[in-house]
Amino acid sequence: MVITSTFARTLSAFLPGLAVAVLAAPAAAAPARADLEFEWRPESTEVSYLGGMGARAYVQAVATNVGTRAAARVTFHFTPPAGSTMDPAENEQFGWTCDTSAAAWACTNGRTVGPGEFEALNLTVLLPAGTVGDTVTMRGSASTATPERTLRNNSGATTFRYVVPRPADITVNSVSVVPAQRVKANERFEVRIELDNIGGSPAHDVTVRVPLPPAVRAVSLDPGYPGWSCALTGTDAEPAIVCARDSAYDVSQLYNLLSLTLVAGPGAPDGPLTFTATADTSSPEESTGNNAADGGTIYYAEGTMSGRAWLDNDRDGRRDADEPTAYGRIGKIEFVLEGTEPDWDVPRGHLDESGAYSVRLKPGRYVANAYPMGGAPYEFTVPDVGDDTTDSDIIGSTGDYYNRGWSAVVEVTDAGEAVVDIGLAPIA
Ligand SMILES: [Ca+2]
Ligand SMILES: [Ca+2]
Ligand SMILES: [Ca+2]
Ligand SMILES: [Ca+2]
Incomplete structure (x- = not known):
């Protein structure tokens, strides 16, 4: 009979005397x-x-x-x-x-x-x-x-x-752009391409091709991760970045990312900016239906309109060094797209104390309207005298009590800087 130590311990709990007796018998008690x-x-x-x-x-x-x-x-x-x-x-x-x-x-x-x-x-x-x-x-x-x-x-x-393993299978899992929106002219963004070899065999001569949309160019051809070399290829009209894997692309790689730093514009189309990455290999693949993916950001085309408003005290049409700012004399400046009426949300500019204003505008052809404070003893001075940096660009006005002056049509381009200066002359 084998008495386990567990059994012996159980016995000892209830029958201490017996347990001692059992444990004391060497033939019956196997040591733990x-x-x-x-x-x-x-x-x-x-x-x-x-x-x-x-x-x-x-x-x-x-x-x-x-x-x-x-x-x-x-x-x-x-x-x-x-x-x-x-x-x-x-x-x-x-x-x-x-x-x-x-x-x-x-x-x-x-x-x-x-x-x-x-x-x-x-x-x-x-x-x-x-x-x-x-x-x-x-x-x-x-x-x-x-x-x-x-x-x-x-x-x-x-x-x-x-x-013998399954064939290779390169897949482009995703293309994402950082930031995902409001990319402006000449602002850097990153196109991140995540790929993998989900097959069973290494893939040889793997390349990833990313055509560049119009007005997009590479800041750097460093892919950000080891094991890849990227180059600009294609024609001037249809450029592309092609990244080549330096060695066979084995299954389950540690580094399965490419990160390209690009800039767009000025002049890139306002709105979605999409990138497609397509992978290729000289090795047989289980599937080629998973070799491309796309992703993008939103390009935000925008220019600026700025200018200076001053009091042309000597009424010569030029902003002289000793002439004061028109700060406090002009209520608002609004920018109206050519051929439209100002809406409630029309872009507006306001003077700072130095008499300068600056607003960001979507590209387009605008007329700037300047409104002097009601009843101010000023009229718009003679426009376009001498240098454009020191003249007034208000070419017409209503001239009444609630005076409104307007500029010629001014084109605001993506990343461009348009200027409308405003000269007020004391009413003689
Ligand atoms: Ca053992
Ligand atoms: Ca594939
Ligand atoms: Ca002057
Ligand atoms: Ca000017």
């Missing part, structure tokens, strides 16, 4: 002993004969304590096939420390495994290239700092088989 039982649980063991990221095997090593005493500091030991590697960082996040500096690897999380409990470690093994059909073996074992009942059940082997 730890006993690790090692087991492989293979998850993915067919690997690409080409090696690389396609030759990753996934296995789980399990150590169960089938003994009756806790097993301290359980450690796994692995003897991988020659040339295999693993990344210790992969298991660090789960509390494991793996030493892969020797031919045999050791991994421990330092924990104690109680009777009936188990510890499991997921292992990614990267195998070297091999021959189709060949199998290779990996041995594993578990150890504990606690003496064990038996060591016969502490190890096992698992096998990996080399197969």
